[in-house]
Amino acid sequence: MTAAFASHSRRWAYYGRPNIMNTKGTIQLTSWGLLISILHANFDGLASPACPKPPLAAEGDGSAVYLSGKRVTALQCTKESITVSYTDTHTNEQESIEAELVIGADGVHSTVRRLANAPFTERYAGYIAWRGTIPENLVSQETVQYFSDHLSLQFSKRTYLVCYIIPTETGNFEPGKRLLNWVWYYNVAEDSPEMKDIFTDINNEQxxxxxxxxxxxxxxxERCRAAVLPRISAPFQELLQKTSSPFVTKIRDVICTSASFCDGRVVLVGDAFTTLRPHIGVATEQAAFHSNTLEAVYRGEKTPEAWGLEVRRFAQRIILINKIVAELLGQCSLCLNRSCPMPYLLSNLSFNKYKVDVLYFH
Structure with missing residues (x-):
């Protein structure tokens, strides 16, 4: 089945001017919900509206059991095995399971990372990300046409937005049924009154x-978007005006100095190991890199230490690129013109053979 759109160019907008330049660069655009449904269909045989007929299991395929509603509370490593203790959130009963290998793939706020006493640093990047999606049929045809077949970027003073079209979670790629997905990077000081105000919800919870x-x-x-509307082009104005229910996230750098523990039997992968800023969309790249290279460890082709060094070097490189991009894009209100190298840098970034060139909504 179709998994993504292919976009072959980037459109650049500057203040009220919607089309400063176009640059070439192919990228695949999809949604998390659809991607997860495809993975479940292929690995678990799980049917869904997106994949109603999953492929049949092949000879030699393994099996997976999902224990939902379990909150891991402790890891105990011995020479023979690892004991994973957890609480059943439905019954509040304490349970445990023996494992030969524990993979912490539990994201930005990883419990496994904490229980493994992984050394890490966490820093606020200095800005937050507003995010939203809008069904195509809720915006004008002119705006749909503007965002079609492009990854579009809008720059203003010390801020920028990104928008692209994605399929629905059920795999609908039909024009008029698709979604416009946008991200807006918004500067706000840590622990400031504004930060506290933004992160206090409708129930007055912080x-x-x-x-x-x-x-x-x-x-x-309404207050946040009102400040930027006069400084952006009409298509992006309509995006923000038509979005009634966004969500907002603080952007942080989380960097571990070690990826494996207990003689390589507890490992951290993806965001649990290093949380990357989203500017260049490499979180899936990192997860794929970890998965593909980790296999060599358990085939005896690479030591856990060598693997750990490899993934740390990868993360450090992407962290540096992200910081450079964030700083350059933050200054683009001063430098974005036809001689600025930034659009071409972004259009030609390349990483390694494990590249997953998919931008997704999360």
């Missing part, structure tokens, strides 16, 4: 990292 969709206070959203 959130540490994310205010989910449906909980953002309408007056906060």
């Amino acid at each position: 959130h540490h990292n994310t205010v989910p969709r449906g909980l953002v206070r309408q007056e906060v959203w």
Whole structure:
């Protein structure tokens, strides 16, 4: 089945001018929900509206059991095995399971990372990300046409937005049924009154990292977007004006100095190991890199130490690129013109053979 759109160019907008330049660069655009449904169909045989007929299991395929509603509370390593202790969130009972290998793929706020006492640093990047999606049929045809077949970027003073079209979670690619997905990077000082105000939800509860969709206070959203609307082009104005229920997340750098523990039997992968800023869309790249290279460890072709060094070097390189991009894009209100190298740098970034060139909504 179709998994993504192919976009072959980037459109650049500057203040009220919607089309400063176009640059070439192919990228695949999809949605998390659709991607997860495809993976479940292929690895678990799980049917869904997106994949109603998953492929049949092949001879030699393994099996997977998902234990949902379990909160891991402890890891105990011995020479023979690893004991994973957890609490059943439905019954509050304490349970445990023996494992030969534990992979911490539990994201930005990884429990496995904490329980393994992984050394890491965490820093606020200096800005937050407003995010939203809008069904195509809720915006004008002119705006749909503007965003079609492009990854579009809008620059203003010390801020920028990105928008692209994605399929629905059920795999609908039909024009008029698709979604416009956007991200807006917004500068706000850490621990400032404005930060506290933005991250206080409709129930007056303070959130540490994310205010989910449906909980953002309408007056906060209206005030933030009102400040930027006069400084952006008409298609991006319509995006923000037609979005009634965004969500907002703090952007952080989380960097581990070690990826494996207990003689390589506890490992961290993806965002649990290093959380990358989203500017260049390499979180999936990192997860794919970890998965593909980790296989060599358990085939005896590479030591856990060598693998750990490899993934640390990869993460450090992407962290540096992200910081450079963030700084350059933050200054683009001063430098974005036809001689500026930034659009061409972004259009020609390349990484390694494990590249997954998919931008996704999360």
